[in-house]
Amino acid sequence: MKPLFKPIAIAMACLGLSAPTAHAQNEADALMMGKHNLCIAAGYSYSSWDRYWEGSLKRDNANIGTFSASSIMAMLNYGIRDDLNIMVSLPYVSTKTSAGTLSGLNGLQDLSFYVKYRPVRKTFGSSQKLSVFAVAGYSAPSHNYNVDLMPVSIGMGSNVTTGRLIVDYQLSKFFATASGSYLYRSNVEIDRTAYYTTRQINSNQVQMPNAGVYQFRTGYRTPYIIAEAYVDHMRTYGGFDIRRNDMPFVSNTMNSTNVGFEGKYYLPQLRALGLHAAAWRTLEGRNVGQATGFMAGVLYTLNVAKSK
Template identity: 45%
Template sequence: MKKLYIICLIMAVQHFYAQTEIDGIMMDKKYFCTGAIYEYSSWDKYWEGNFRRENLNLGTVSTQKIAINGNYGITNNLNVIFSIPYIATNASAGTLQGKKGIQDLSLTLKYMFFEKKLNHNSLSFYALGGLSTPVNNYVADYLPLSIGLQSKTASLRLMSDYQFGNLFATVSSAYIKRSNIKIDRNTYYTDQMHYTNEVDMPDAISFNARAGYRTKRLIAEAIFDTWTTQEGGFDITTNNMPFPSNTMNMTKIGFNGKYNLKSISGLSIITGFNHVISGRNVGQSNAFYGGLFYIMNFKTKVKPSQESKI
């Protein structure tokens, strides 16, 4: 059973998909980890299809996010995780105005169905099921400055984690099913004309790998992450705005760090960054984030007379 001060690793919120659960750590039964994280990301170059370019009518597009996250241990092997972000966007040039508001609520059940320990080594496997839904009637058809895509999602992720002493590696992959959305116009063009306000949203596959150093006090990890749109997407046309059902592929690399304070038991500081190294119809962004998280114990307190017998 993981100790109290091994806290849930937090998320790096993506513009269209929030990931909060893909670490090899479980919250103990009746413990609740919660906190907030701030992220700033920006880009001045993007891929129009596979052509990398800049747009002087946009300048630098930036996004600020504040997310509230939580992880509750239903049992030692089953956690429920939530996240809800507030997002504000901005373009440094041109006439497009940024948007701001609460985006999507995401809920995830994380189940560790296998764990094998041998001396200081351990191997574990997990299954994760997630749902997300918009909680605000924001405009999706306003890329790249919309705060989300208005699509409800369901995801299934499989994950494995191996720890060798203080070193570890975690690998996971997920399939994300996305619902269709409705936009505020009755016709639109993709690779053909559509006389409707309903947009077919392509599904996606996510892959994540992370490796590094992990102890009860400190975690430092390098991260490799991909998002691949499935059949049904299309490329941004030349000098046109992006569209919600575009193919949006990206590969990111980054770093996460977390330190559990000695002076305040249960409190941790996190920080990290990521950089998009390749993509299709997405911005080549750099993101930096940091936050605070705290664990609360909801177990029944043990009486002093009982404590002395432990």
């Protein structure tokens, strides 16, 4: 009996220095990096759980004990223009369990590429701003890792195409951001010629369900400090529940609602260097673990514009 591991992707913040103020930026927030700035970011995250949802049933599992996953993320972010950014990231993931005989796995996970564009930026009066962003992304496994050993698999092994829309409203130093994204997943291959979902399938090809991720953020934003709270909801469009006392499978339904806090601080004396931290908790879900996690990272920005 193996509960499901739901990976939590880390998006590291990046610091833009082309304008008089500096701002964090990743593919899910409402900020942009400045033209000709390159951000080099790294971060560490950890999450664990000892209870999970088997369908709608919340339970524990003595054959697993406590499941934990850690990740080291590397990310590059470049501002082609003030309203057009590109991002590349690659995490190294390690998983383990505290009980039973199931060994954890580790290795590089999925290489991700994002393009972020801001087509709308309006200012109302002296303190109100409205911005709209469009994000396109693509991720693919960095190598042929095992996806058929849940929950300790380091990823799902699917090529994922992502589209995201973000709307941000800022009033003085306070802001609210809403976003929604759709994830289109390719089929994956497993190392056996037959498997059972809700019926017997005689193939090594697994059809992956697509998913949507919806998020709301609100908080306080200044040139050197950003503090925010967020809630995000992931919903799988398709899939099936873990059967009673059975192991999870890569194409299971995976729904979850998470809440968290995130903070970023940029050093006034060294504006190219920033610190980033976050913590989160899964409130409810389906075929996912009730995880608690944290993240800490650093970032450094270079201006790569050619001098005259």
